[in-house]
Amino acid sequence: MAAVWAQGEEAKVAPLLEPVVVTATLAEAALVDVPYSAAHVSDRRIGELQAASFPEALQQQPGIMLQQTGRGMGSPFIRGFTGFRNLVMIDGVRFNNSVFREGPNQYWSLIDALSLDGIDVVKGQGSVLFGSDAVGGVVNALTKGPVYREGPGVYATGGMATRYATAERSWMGRIEGSVSEADRYGVHVGVTGRTFGDLQAGGLGRLPNTGYDELGVDLKMEVFLEPETKVILAHNQFHQDDVWRTHRTIYAVPFAGSEVGEELAHVFDQDRYLTYVRLESDRDYGWLQHYDVTVSHQRFSEERQRQRTRGRSDLEGFDVDTWGIAANFRSESPLGTLSYGASYYYDDVGAFRVSRSSDGTKVGAQGPVADDSAYHLLGVYVQDEIRLSDSLDLILGGRYTYAKAEAGEIEDPQSGRVYSESDAWQDLSGSARLQWSVDEAKKLRVFGGVSQAFRAPNLSDVSRFDVARSNEVEVPAAGLDPEEFVNWEVGVRWVGEKVSGSVAYFYTDIQDLIVRAPTGNLREDQVEVTRRNGGSGFVQGIEGNLSVKLTDDWTLFGNLTWQEGEVEGFPTSSQRQVTEPFSRLMPLTGLAGLRWDSPGRRWFVEGTVQMVDDATRLSTGDRGDTQRIPPGGTPGFTVATLRSGWQVNEALLLTAAVENFTDEAYRIHGSGVNQPGVNFVFGAQVRF
Numbered sequence: 242m243a244a245v246w247a248q249g250e251e252a253k254v255a256p257l258l259e260p261v262v263v264t265a266t267l268a269e270a271a272l273v274d275v276p277y278s279a280a281h282v283s284d285r286r287i288g289e290l291q292a293a294s295f296p297e298a299l300q301q302q303p304g305i306m307l308q309q310t311g312r313g314m315g316s317p318f319i320r321g322f323t324g325f326r327n328l329v330m331i332d333g334v335r336f337n338n339s340v341f342r343e344g345p346n347q348y349w350s351l352i353d354a355l356s357l358d359g360i361d362v363v364k365g366q367g368s369v370l371f372g373s374d375a376v377g378g379v380v381n382a383l384t385k386g387p388v389y390r391e392g393p394g395v396y397a398t399g400g401m402a403t404r405y406a407t408a409e410r411s412w413m414g415r416i417e418g419s420v421s422e423a424d425r426y427g428v429h430v431g432v433t434g435r436t437f438g439d440l441q442a443g444g445l446g447r448l449p450n451t452g453y454d455e456l457g458v459d460l461k462m463e464v465f466l467e468p469e470t471k472v473i474l475a476h477n478q479f480h481q482d483d484v485w486r487t488h489r490t491i492y493a494v495p496f497a498g499s500e501v502g503e504e505l506a507h508v509f510d511q512d513r514y515l516t517y518v519r520l521e522s523d524r525d526y527g528w529l530q531h532y533d534v535t536v537s538h539q540r541f542s543e544e545r546q547r548q549r550t551r552g553r554s555d556l557e558g559f560d561v562d563t564w565g566i567a568a569n570f571r572s573e574s575p576l577g578t579l580s581y582g583a584s585y586y587y588d589d590v591g592a593f594r595v596s597r598s599s600d601g602t603k604v605g606a607q608g609p610v611a612d613d614s615a616y617h618l619l620g621v622y623v624q625d626e627i628r629l630s631d632s633l634d635l636i637l638g639g640r641y642t643y644a645k646a647e648a649g650e651i652e653d654p655q656s657g658r659v660y661s662e663s664d665a666w667q668d669l670s671g672s673a674r675l676q677w678s679v680d681e682a683k684k685l686r687v688f689g690g691v692s693q694a695f696r697a698p699n700l701s702d703v704s705r706f707d708v709a710r711s712n713e714v715e716v717p718a719a720g721l722d723p724e725e726f727v728n729w730e731v732g733v734r735w736v737g738e739k740v741s742g743s744v745a746y747f748y749t750d751i752q753d754l755i756v757r758a759p760t761g762n763l764r765e766d767q768v769e770v771t772r773r774n775g776g777s778g779f780v781q782g783i784e785g786n787l788s789v790k791l792t793d794d795w796t797l798f799g800n801l802t803w804q805e806g807e808v809e810g811f812p813t814s815s816q817r818q819v820t821e822p823f824s825r826l827m828p829l830t831g832l833a834g835l836r837w838d839s840p841g842r843r844w845f846v847e848g849t850v851q852m853v854d855d856a857t858r859l860s861t862g863d864r865g866d867t868q869r870i871p872p873g874g875t876p877g878f879t880v881a882t883l884r885s886g887w888q889v890n891e892a893l894l895l896t897a898a899v900e901n902f903t904d905e906a907y908r909i910h911g912s913g914v915n916q917p918g919v920n921f922v923f924g925a926q927v928r929f
């Protein structure tokens with residue numbers, strides 16, 4: 242839905258304002274005022290992009306590559322990292338849990354983009370504010386809430402949206418509504434449904450078994466105890482039905498020499514439920530200016546059906562119940578603006594596996610991870626924002642983290658013996674960030690700093706017994722150490738009336754990265770791998786973006802990303818470490834666009850061209866991932882898209898797009914499925 246604001250008896254389209262983020266410093270701040278490479282994707286921009294999923298809403302951000310193992314399985318790479326090395330939150334509540342696995346995973350697609358008021362992205366933030374996993378970046382999905390108007394009386398508003406795309410053979414529909422009374426209460430509810438047919442890929446035609454269905458529900462209720470203090474009750478849930486990992490099956494369509502899998506079916510059903518209660522206040526108590534306390538429960542359920550041959554199949558899955566409590570406080574003091582708080586999350590994990598063959602039915606002692614398991618994650622932090630002068634700001638912070646994994650029932654891959662494993666880890670992380678306004682008008686700013694990041698081994702690291710990359714099966718590991726990272730960054734940001742942009746260089750130092758390593762065994766004709774701590778490594782890169790207002794109506798914009806990296810690992814079953822390219826690094830990528838907004842801002846037309854270089858820097862694991870990565874690497878591509886929108890009146894917005902209008906045959910590096918060919922996308926949004 243387009244962003245709206247209420248005035249009088251009508252809702253009107255809001256003007257575009259300076260983007261504000263809350264995730265960078267835990268306080269609302271304009272993007273230009275935070276010493277990080279950060280971005281905010283508004284709900285208006287999500288609607289303009291007509292994003293088919295939450296990950297796709299990030300597709301135009303520099304430094305982010307959107308890998309897709311399958312349709313409905315998007316996993317962004319942020320500054321070289323994906324999966325459990327990026328932290329996702331919903332309204333500040335941890336989305337990550339202890340079952341998230343290494344490499345691309347599908348869980349980001351369990352967030353409904355149309356339920357969001359916006360998305361904060363902070364790259365290279367580190368672990369001080371949000372704890373383990375915040376390596377490549379932190380992404381905070383901010384859900385919609387009630388719409389208010391000034392003055393007495395009940396205010397009711399609502400909206401509907403629809404989207405249809407030809408190459409995706411997809412349809413989406415959403416309805417939402419809000420009832421509120423200023424400074425007293427507000428209720429918001431929304432429902433989203435999507436259905437996708439088999440994809441029509443550029444140059445390849447129809448891709449079988451790439452369709453699936455989704456259903457999302459979101460609710461938020463706010464009760465004001467006083468004008469500055471409120472209680473929030475929120476619930477959102479999402480369901481995916483029959484999502485295929487097609488590249489592992491005989492139905493895969495090869496691309497540029499990639500191999501076709503041997504399985505007859507590899508299908509996921511997934512559910513996620515999040516409920517939280519939050520007490521939040523901005524009342525000034527003198528020594529305390531803000532506090533929020535949140536109690537949350539989130540449940541992930543995954544079920545995978547795998548048909549391996551006509552007579553062999555298995556059904557496996559897990560349920561994860563995550564209970565959390567978090568408190569954040571902010572105080573003004575002679576030392577600056579102090580932010581401090583603590584959080585504790587507890588995972589209760591159950592897992593199962595049932596295998597069937599001509600020999601009968603076997604019930605495994607564990608599923609993809611250990612059954613009857615638990616995981617604890619505790620953190621305490623403090624951060625100080627110090628105004629050194631009118632032009633120089635310093636942010637210092639530190640965090641203590643305690644993590645403990647209790648794997649209840651692990652099945653030994655050789656003997657079948659069932660055993661348990663328990664281990665705990667501690668960490669102290671720090672961060673120091675500076676921003677200097679070079680000129681008096683504060684148009685030119687230099688920012689940068691150093692942030693430590695930490696990732697404790699999770700239940701997936703220590704107990705996973707499941708398929709991994711192409712022709713690999715992963716078995717449990719023990720005795721792992723935490724991964725440690727140091728993110729260095731320096732950048733320049735210019736914000737002018739006609740020209741704005743930024744360029745940043747980052748360097749991430751890597752120590753004790755947990756990597757997959759062959760054991761030397763074969764398991765049912767697949768290479769058996771397990772986890773080990775590798776050696777040192779790095780990822781570095783340059784990200785730049787530019788926007789030039791040519792006239793009042795025409796804007797030229799674009800961005801560029803370059804990355805490289807390497808890390809020590811174990812490409813063979815020997816103990817000898819080998820330095821190799823970092824896996825699935827984003828190739829050289831550029832985006833150029835031109836946008837026209839009508840004088841009354843009722844029309845817009847936007848054209849973009851994305852150019853991506855060949856991805857040929859491959860690790861041993863990349864070269865062996867033959868179902869997803871073609872021999873020699875993933876070919877580069879150029880994709881052109883044209884978008885437009887018409888605000889017919891205050892209630893109706895129509896959008897249309899032609900994506901990939903040259904019908905380019907392309908695959909994003911590391912993906913198991915190609916992207917749509919010529920894709921006509923039509924959308925309508927109605928407010929009432």
